[in-house]
Amino acid sequence: MTSGGIRDRFRAQMRVEVKDAALRQLAEGGATALSLNAIAKELGVSGPALYRYFAGRDALLTELILDAYADLTDALRAAPADLAAQAAAYRNWALAQPHRYRLLFSAPLPGYDAHDERLVAAGQRAMDVLLASAAPGPQPPADLARQFTAWSGAADPAAALHAVTWWSRLHGFVSLEIEGNFASMGLDADLLFASTMFW
Template identity: 60%
Template sequence: MADSDEATEGGIRRRFRSQIRGEVKEAALRQLSEGGPQALSINAIAKELGVSGPALYRYFASRDDLLTELVTDAYHDFAVALEAGTPPAGDVPPADRLRAFAAAYRRWATTEPHRYRLLFAAPLPGYDAQSERLVNASREGMQVLLDVLAPLTPAGDEDGVHPLRGQLQQWSDSRELPGITPRLALRAVTTWSRLHGLASLEIESNFASMGLDPELIFEAEVDALLDSPAQLGRGEPPR
């Protein structure tokens, strides 16, 4: 046991470093919950943990470095929740998988609104929310959506005239999403956009101010998504 990695001085240092980083991130999440990204402060976290501000910079090089850690963690947890809430292919009809995905999406957004905002709103002026690390982190959740939509997306002529075709192909290629046609990419982007719009309105209490049940609105929107799949061409949807 004495020669195990955790028993060595280096192993102990790694465990201690991991513990401190975890405590810093927990404190940062409390700040986000209470005041949003602009409330994030290394010095305030240091004061809460009873250490000096400079001491914490040994664990996170800057506030942006800490913010990036929080964003990547949130992307991962979001994707895990989406996958856990979506039945495996073959267990239920494809339409029911989309309904389950939408429910899981809404559930995570409303349970973790401060983390959801962190993913899809500009966190801070000057912060690079399109860095390679963050783009890579976002792929996990998008892949869940693409897997759900693939059986619901009709095959068709990919040489359609939709002006987004080239951009959609470039997007799927740049994200290294295997086997994604422009038609499927378009449906994924429009589906995500519509679910995001509903989730954002709900967590900002817009539906509550209107006296509307957001769960019923989500259900109606998913029904609409199933009734009118996005097409690359300009013609009528296939029947």
């Protein structure tokens, strides 16, 4: 193997280790706990050395978000092509790694561009799975229909309304669940999910 090949493998391995350390930080303290200096210390390298692999905290955060969207999209695609099965897959993914779910849907960090084109496109790929499974319902008002057409491309605005309404409901349920709200009410989240998400 050439020295360039060895360097490439080392670089790839270091990037994986940095991301793994960052995910541990997110799990323990949320996005505000993300610290390149702490990651460097954990990995036994200098802080400046990490800038060979990520341009800064925001660059690392962006890659973590892109990875999370890709994994969520894969989970949705692996489910049968109906909204009930995809809702279960969405919930299971969020419950298995709530720190990554929060990374996608919590308020962005101050100064972080959460509307970066790459992030918007990654989120759209997840929504496209739901759009493909949504059956048309009532037609939205004309202005909203035009917005749905601009957002979703070729999707029927009525199907887009169904998908977004369904996702909003699902997201609300999952967000309440991972923050412990149902548990504090003494409600069994599995029974509640089965009883409320499939009306």
